[in-house]
Structure formats: C-alpha cells, structure tokens
Amino acid sequence: MEPQKFTSDSAKATTSQFIGFLLDSYDLTMILTIAPVLATVLLPPQSPLIAAFDVILAYSLTIIFRPVGSAIFGNLGDKIGRRGDLIITVLGLGISSAVTSALPTYAQVGILSFILFIIIRIAVGIFAGGEYSAGHPFAMEWTPYKWRGLISGIVQGGFSFGAALAAVVEGAFIAFFGLHAVETYAWRYVFLTALAPAAIALAIRLSMKETPVFQDVKDKKMVRKTPLIDLFRKPYRRDFFQVMLYMTGMFFFAYSLFAFVPTILEHAPSIFPIGEADTIYSYGTYGAFAAAVIFGALSQYVGRRRLTLWWAVGTFIVAIPVYYLLIHSATIGNYALAALASILIGIITQGPWGAIPIYLSERFKASMRASGVGFGYSSGIFIGGWFSIYVPLMHNYLFKSIDTPTNIWFSTAVLLMIGAVLVGIGMLLGPETLGTKLIEENPEEKKEEKQPNVK
Template identity: 85%
Template sequence: MEPQKFTIDSGKAIVSQFVGFLLDSYDLTMILSIAPVLAKVLLPPQSSLLATFSIILSYSLTIIFRPLGSAIFGNLGDKIGRRADLIITVLGLGIASALTSVLPTYAQVGILSFILFVLIRIVVGIFAGGEYAAGHPFAMEWTPYKWRGLISGIVQGGFSFGAALAAVVEGIFISAYGLHNVEVFAWRYIFLTALAPAVIALAIRLSMRETPVFEDVKNKKLIRKTPLIDLFKKPYRKDFLQVMLYMTGMFFFAYSLFAFVPTILEHSPSVFPIGEADTIYSYGTYAAFAGAVMFGALSQYFGRRKLTIIWAIITFIVSIPMYYLLMSSAEVGNYILASIASILVGIITQGPWGIIPIYLSERFKASMRASGVGFGYSSGIFLGGWFSIYVPLMHEYLFKSIDTPTNVWFSTAVLLMIGAVLVGIGQYIGPETLGTKLVEETEIKQG
C-alpha cells in the first residue's frame, strides 16, 4: 500500500535520493565548470574554446552510457528491490568520481591521460544511470500523495544543489590555491571531495527499508520476468516513446544551463575571470533548485501536463532575450546583470525538472517502474546527449556571426528553443498523471 503520512522511512528515502542525485550533479559540474583547467591538464595545447569543447564532448560520450546503467540497474531494481540497487549504485558512483583525482596528466603520459579520463566517465555514467532508475521510484513510493509534487521538486532539486555546491567548492579551491596551482595539482583535491556525499548517501541507504509499494508487488506475485523488455511491448511501448520524446527536450533544457552557461561566462567577449564566472554560474544553480521545488509543488495543484506545456511556450519566447542578457552583461563585466541572467536561466531551464521523479513514477506500473523511470529518463540522452555536438555545429555553420567567434550564446538559446518545442509536444501527446496510484492493482499473466 502507499504511505498515508510521513514517517522516518519517508525522510530517509527523500534525503537518500537528494544526496545521491546531488552526487551525480556534483561530478557533472566538476567536469563542465572547470573544463578549461582539465583541458590544460589532460590535452595537448590548442585553442581555449576547442579544448573546452573536447572536455564537454567527453562528457557527452560518457552520458551515452547512462541508458546502459539504467537498463542494468532498473531491471535489477524491479526484480530484487530498490534498496539493494541504491547501495550498489552510490558506491560505484562515488568511487568512480573520486578516481578522477588520481589521473596522470598529459605531460606525464600523453593522450593516454584523456583516454583514461573518458573511461572513468563511462563508469560514472553507468552507475549514474542506475542511480535514478531505482532512486526516484524509491523516494516517490515512500511519499504520501498530497506531498508528491513538492517532494519530487526537492528530490530533483538535489541535482541543481549539487551543481551549486560544486561551483562553491571550486571557487573556494581557486581562491585558496590560485588558478595556477589548481591547474598544477589542486584539481585533484576538488574531485576527491566527491567521496563526502557518497559516504553520507551510503550510510543512509544502509539503514533504510524497502518501499511498501515494492513489498506489495512481491506479495501479489507481480514480479516480472523481463521488466525492461516489457517496456517495448504493447501496450507500454507507446508510453515509453512519448516519455522518450519528452525527455529528449528536457535534456536540452538541462544542458542549456549546466554545459553552456559556464562556457558563455568563461570565454570572450566575457571579461569575467574563471572564479568570478563560476560564482555567477552558481547563482543560476541556486535558482534552479528553487525553480524545481516551485514547479513540483505547483504541479500538485495545476497538473503536471498543463503546467509543463505553458512553461514550454514561455521558454520558447524568452530564450534569446535571456541568453543575450547573459552574454552582453558578461561582455561589459556587469556582475549584477550577469547574475540576474544566470538566475533566470536557472529557473527557466530547471523548473520543469521538478516533476520528473513523480511524473515518470506515475507513468509506469510498479512492477516495471525502476526500468521505466530509469530507461525512460535516460532515453532522452539518445538524441539529447549530443548537445556538445549540436551547439558547436550551429555555432560554426549557422550562427557564428551572431554568437561572435569565441562565444555560443545564440546557439545555446536555439538549443533551448528546440528543447521547449520537444517538451511541449511530448507532454501534449501524453496523459495527465496527477492522481495516479503508485501501487499496482492488476496481476500479470505469466506466459
């Protein structure tokens, strides 16, 4: 049965997924916001923007492996339970992220350093894909109905909070050691800090109980033989394809902030030094957390579908003005206006993510929920994960004269506009999920 009120177990589940998702984003931000530093450490000398794109591309290559992690651990989560899954994934995610700190540099081993970096990113991607496959259902299945929207926003906001925390930690290291020393050795310490949230999440998860919804699945003997494969069979296939379209647009939303706001702020015509650029970017990630929580809470009253469609329309309209404000204020060094622009980007791009944990949990039956949530979430990567190719291509062949040769503000705005179209259509062709029960009431006929 579904929980009717908050319990200690509900609190543990929510904190566990918040910290676990924080760790995923913490690692991501470490890569993207100090991409210029990593480029100098892991790659041969080349143009600053090209080197940064190389680091961002390496991340794109690794997130393509997230669906594999979602497939493996989502299927496992529907067969053995969410809790055991989460213990494995947080261990793998924390250790793999921290391993970045012991990489040899290009000066030591040549291009092998970058190859090892990409291999670590692949491992991180696999465990990250498993993290939300079991983690989102776990948190939502412990949450009472009337609080689903708000808690969904808080859980998803863990991603934005992790980005903000990473930006703050990087700022502290740059301030304490200086940019030169960060490039020489202190970048290793930055990645080593990923162990802290991993240890916290692991301690919480070891003390948790399995969700009552999954226990109900076991008691009713509804465990599926092949939950992942069932996603692609009738009548579930059309649901999965609708979610895939929607999530493709959502990934364009996400990386319009996380990948390219730091890039815009750190390259000319921006005049901000990297430390100041990271601070301005961090304001956007704080706002992203607030936006996700607000959006999730509002969806409990207005509905997930209606609110998202309206938001997508607004996003399409404001994308270009918003990114122009970011670039133009960075060009003249206007810290206040750049911060306002970063905050606007954070709210606009990350607000709709606030419903993802509950929306995806409501879209799939309990007996295939970890597979559906995990692989449905990751399916957006198949097309959305190549953002690091789309933006450079638009920049080089379509909008270079608008972007300026060394900045991608207009191409990023267009990426977000495409995302808004996909998100709007994806939600329009899907059902309203508000009010859906998370327990499964229909038994499966085993063939």
C-alpha cells in the first residue's frame, strides 16, 4: 500500500535521493565550471573558447551513456527492488567521479589524458543514469499523496543544490590556492570532494528498507520479466515517446543554465575573472533550487500539466531578453545585474524540473516504474544531449554576428526557446497525472472483483 503519513523512512528516502542527485550535479558542475582549467591540463594549447567547447563536448558525449545506465539499472530496479539498485549506483557514481583526480596531464602523456577523461565520463554517465532510475521512484513511493509535489521539488532541487555547492567549492579552492595552483595540481583535490556526498548517501541507503509500493508488487507477484522491453509494447510505448519528447525539451532547459551560463560569463566580451564568473553562476543555481521546490509544491494544486504548459509559454517569451541582460551586464562588469540575470535564468530553466520526479513516477505503472522513469528521463538525451554541438553550430553559421565571435549568449537563448516549444508540445500530448495512484492493481484481482456472484 502507499504510505499515508510522512515517516522517518519518508525523510530518509527524500534525503537519500536529494544527496544522490546532488552528487550527479556536483560532478557535472565541476566539469563545466572548471572547463577552462581542464582544457589547459588535458589538451594542447588552443583558443580558449574552442578548448572550452572540447571539454563540454567530452562531457556531452558521456551524457549519451546515461540511457545505458538507465536501461541497466532501471530494469534491475523493477526486478530486485529500488534499494539494492541505489546502493550500487551511488558507489559507482562517487568512485568514478573521484577517480578524475588521478588523471595524468597532457604534459605527461599527451592526448591519452583526454581519452582517459572521456572513459571516466562514460562510467560516470552510466551510474548517473542508474541513479535516477530507481532513485526518483524510491523517494516518491515513500511519500504520502499530499506531500508528493513538495518532495518532488526538493528531490529535484538536489540537482541545483549540487551545482551551487560545486561552484562554491571550486571558488573556495581558487581563492585559497590561487588559479595557477588550481591549474597545476589543486584541481585534483576538487574532484576528490565528490567522495563526501557519496559516503553520506550510501550510509542512508544501507539503513533503509524497500519501498511499500515495490513490496506490494512483489506480494502480488507482478514483478515483470522484461520491464524495460515492456515500455515499447502496446499500450505503453505511446506514453514513453510522449515522455521522450517532453524530456528532450527539458534537457535543453537544463543545459541552457548548467552548460552555457558559465561559458558566457567566462569569455569575452564578459570582463569577469573566472572566480567571479563562477560565483555569479552559483547565484543562478540558488534560484534554480528555490524554483524547483516551489514549482513542485505548486504542481500539487495547479496540476503538473497545466503549470508546465504556462511556464513553457512564458519561457519562450523571455528567453532572449534575459540572456541579453546577462551578456550586457557581464560586458560592462555590472556584478549585481549579472547576478540578477543568472538568478532569473536559474528560475526559468530549472523551475519545471521540480515536478519531474513525481510526474514521471505517476506516468508509469509500479511494476515498470524504474525502467519508465529512468529510461524516460534519459530518453531526452538522445536528441537533447547533443547541446554541445547545436550551440556551436548556431554560433558559427547563424548567429555569430549577434553572439560576437567569442561568446554564445544568443545561440543559448535560441536553444532555450526550442526547448520551450518541445516541452509545450510534449505536455499537450500527455494527460494530467495529478491524483494518480502509485500502487498498481493486480489485473487478475480486478477481473475477479467484476465477476457477478453467481451460485
């Protein structure tokens, strides 16, 4: 049965997934905000913007492996349970992220350093894809109905919180060691810090028990033999492809902040040094965290579908003005205006993510929920994950004169507008899920209930 009260197990499940999702974003942000440093460490000398693109491209290539992790661990989470799945994924995610600290430099081994970096990113991508496959259902299945929207926002907010934490940690390292020391050796210490949240999440998960919803699936003998494959069979495949379209747009939303706001702030005509640029970016992640929590809570009253549709329309309208505010304030060195623009972008791009954990959990049956949530979430990467190619293409062939040769602010705004269109269409094609039960009825029991009592 579904939990009726918010218990200590509910709190543990929420905390566990908050930290697990924080770790995913923590690693992502370390890569993207420290891209100029990694470019000097892992690559031969070249244009700063091109070098940053190379590091971002390496990251986006590894993002493509997240669906692999979602397929593996989503299927496993529907067969053995959410808890066991999550113990494996948080171990893998924490260790593979920390191993980045052991990479040799380009000066030591040449281009092999960058190849090894890509291999580690692949491992991180696989375990990250598995993390939300079982993690989102784990948190949602421990949450009573009236708290679903708020807890969904808090869980998803862990991603933005992780980004903020990473930016603060990196800024602290630069302030303490100095940029030259970070480029020389201290960047290794930055990546070792990923072990701390991984250890906390692991300790919580080891103390937890399986969700009552999955236990109900086991008790009713409804565990599927092939939950992942069942996603592509009637009547579920239409649901999956609707979610895929929606999530493609959502990934455009996400990377309009996480991938390109640091890049915009760190390159001319912006005059901010890297430390200030990262701090300004971190303000955007604070706004993102607050927006995700508030959006998730509001969706419990307004509805997941309706709220997201209105948000998509508003995003399309304000995308260009808000990115213009960012680049203009960075060009004239107005710290307060740049911080405001960063916060607004964080709110706009990350607010709708607050409903993702519960929307996807309500979209798929309990016996295939880990597969549906995980692979449905990751399916947005098939097209959305190539953001690091779309923006340079738009910059080089369409909007270079608007962007300026050394920046990508307008191309990023257009990426966000495309995302808003895809999110809107995706939501229009799907139903409102507010009020959906997370527990799954046994078809045989349902059939027996409908049979007339004839003697």
